[in-house]
Amino acid sequence: MTESFGARLRAALDEHGPLCVGIDPHASLLDTWGLGQDAVGVREFGLRVVDAAAGRVGVVKPQVSFFERFGSRGFAALEDVFAAARAAGLLVVADAKRGDIGSTNEGYADAWIEPGSPLEADAVTLSPYLGVGALDVVLTRARAAGKGVFVLAATSNPEAAALQSATTSDGGHVAAMVARQATAADAGDALGAIGLVIGATVDRAAFGLDDDLLRTVPVLAPGFGAQGATPDDLTTRFGTIARNVLASESRSILRAGPDGIAVRMEETARRYQEVLGA
Numbered sequence: 001m002t003e004s005f006g007a008r009l010r011a012a013l014d015e016h017g018p019l020c021v022g023i024d025p026h027a028s029l030l031d032t033w034g035l036g037q038d039a040v041g042v043r044e045f046g047l048r049v050v051d052a053a054a055g056r057v058g059v060v061k062p063q064v065s066f067f068e069r070f071g072s073r074g075f076a077a078l079e080d081v082f083a084a085a086r087a088a089g090l091l092v093v094a095d096a097k098r099g100d101i102g103s104t105n106e107g108y109a110d111a112w113i114e115p116g117s118p119l120e121a122d123a124v125t126l127s128p129y130l131g132v133g134a135l136d137v138v139l140t141r142a143r144a145a146g147k148g149v150f151v152l153a154a155t156s157n158p159e160a161a162a163l164q165s166a167t168t169s170d171g172g173h174v175a176a177m178v179a180r181q182a183t184a185a186d187a188g189d190a191l192g193a194i195g196l197v198i199g200a201t202v203d204r205a206a207f208g209l210d211d212d213l214l215r216t217v218p219v220l221a222p223g224f225g226a227q228g229a230t231p232d233d234l235t236t237r238f239g240t241i242a243r244n245v246l247a248s249e250s251r252s253i254l255r256a257g258p259d260g261i262a263v264r265m266e267e268t269a270r271r272y273q274e275v276l277g278a
């Protein structure tokens with residue numbers, strides 16, 4: 001039987017702690033890393049981050065846009081980065097933020113979480129703006145294939161708060177409605193396959209994202225590092241669910257450059273472990 005994404009994520013979190021390293025080859029970072037503004041540059045960047053991550057963290061999160069900007073060559077580079085990461089035993093979260101009407105979502109499931117697909121990842125980020133129900137096909141396919149998804153609930157960027165904390169017709173909040181609908185079928189005692197994105201910069205209470213709703217839900221929490229949240233926010237923001245949280249950092253790690261990145265990752269990973277008392 002295929003091992004569930006929740007079980008694989010649990011094992012990665014328990015072995016390596018919460019740090020998830022974002023692979024975001026911003027144009028400015030390619031320059032400082034001495035790499036070209038082309039598909040060769042983003043491929044090399046991604047492979048070097050994977051090299052540093054292997055054995056030091058459990059999860060990497062390549063940001064698709066920075067590869068996509070080079071068209072088919074960029075996607076080929078992304079395929080190589082995914083393959084190298086998975087071969088190194090890292091879980092790969094494709095930060096693609098997909099989400100469309102149901103029939104089109106089938107194509108996204110084929111692309112990002114279908115075993116054997118050229119862009120096969122372990123999980124993909126999804127936007128629920130066309131309705132959580134429209135994502136059902138991806139959620140069902142993820143569970144069946146031992147893959148995961150992270151649905152955007154309360155994102156780390158300040159512009160999102162008004163929309164995501166808006167009040168729904170039943171008096172709750174949009175983010176909580178997304179959380180409830182997306183994770184409804186995942187009830188159980190262990191981590192599920194359907195995760196949520198909840199920024200480390202947000203006040204969960206303002207979005208109705210109480211612990212009760214999130215007990216067994218994997219949480220992808222960007223906002224640590226460059227956006228201002230610190231490792232201590234793992235416990236101050238997430239409290240009793242902190243052990244189910246992936247603390248995602250991109251620029252704060254990547255700015256260490258090709259020579260410093262392994263040490264930066266190690267130190268940062270250790271800091272999160274200390275916060276959790278591991």
Ligand SMILES: O=C(O)c1cc(=O)[nH]c(=O)n1[C@@H]1O[C@H](COP(=O)(O)O)[C@@H](O)[C@H]1O
Nearest residue numbers: 063095125155156199222226227249250251
């Ligand atoms: O889905 C994401 O990963 C994501 C969600 C969110 O709420 N906020 C957020 O910053 N992200 C991504 O997380 C990364 C954050 O990068 P840094 O701010 O450099 O750590 C970027 O790749 C964002 O696209």
